[in-house]
Amino acid sequence: EAQVTQNPRYLITVTGKKLTVTCSQNMNHEYMSWYRQDPGLGLRQIYYSMNVEVTDKGDVPEGYKVSRKEKRNFPLILESPSPNQTSLYFCASSLSGTGDTAQHFGDGTRLSIL
C-alpha cells in the first residue's frame, strides 16, 4: 500500500531534549516536505527536499533540521525543542516538486514540549 509513515504518532517531552520524528515513503517520490499545523495558523511548511541531498527552508524553519540521505526517508530533527514547537506535524511526499503532482500526507505526529 502506498503510504507516508511518520513515527512517533504522539510524543510528550521536555524542553531541550533532542528528538527526531521519522518520515518514510514507499512511492519512490522525489519531493518530500514537513509541515506544522497550529490552530488558527493553518498548515505551514518547515522544510522541503526536491531530492536526495537537496533540502531547503520553508516558511518556518527556525529550530528545525532535516536531512535527506535516502530517497525514502526525510527525518525532522529538533535539536533543542522549546514549548513553542508544540504542534501537529505532517510529512508529505509527491512524485516531483511541481504544481501538477499531488502531495501524499502522513497521519501526523502530535508533539508536546513541556
Next chain:
Amino acid sequence: LAKTTQPISMDSYEGQEVNITCSHNNIATNDYITWYQQFPSQGPRFIIQGYKTKVTNEVASLFIPADRKSSTLSLPRVSLSDTAVYYCLVGDIRRNNNDMRFGAGTRLTVKP
C-alpha cells in the same frame, strides 16, 4: 505566487450538492489547481486537480472558467462524513511546490 481566497466556512445538509469556490486572480499560465480535504487530526488528502474547463472523478468535480481566475469544487450529495476542511492550492508545473501555500481553507459542516 498565486494567492487563493476561499470562504472560511459553509454549512450544508445531507444529500445536497455543495459548491466551494476559490479565487485565484493572479494565477499564472503554468499553474495547476489542486484541492485537498482534511479531517481533524489527519493529514490532508488529495481530492482533485485541474488546469482548465471541467475535471470529474469518483469523488468530486472541478469547474474552471476560461479566465482561470477562480475554480469551484463540487461535491455531489454530501454526507455527514464529508464534514472537513477543504483547501485550494495553485502551483506551477515548472517550479517546486514550495510556492504552493495552504491557506485557511473552507470548513464544511454537513448537518443531518
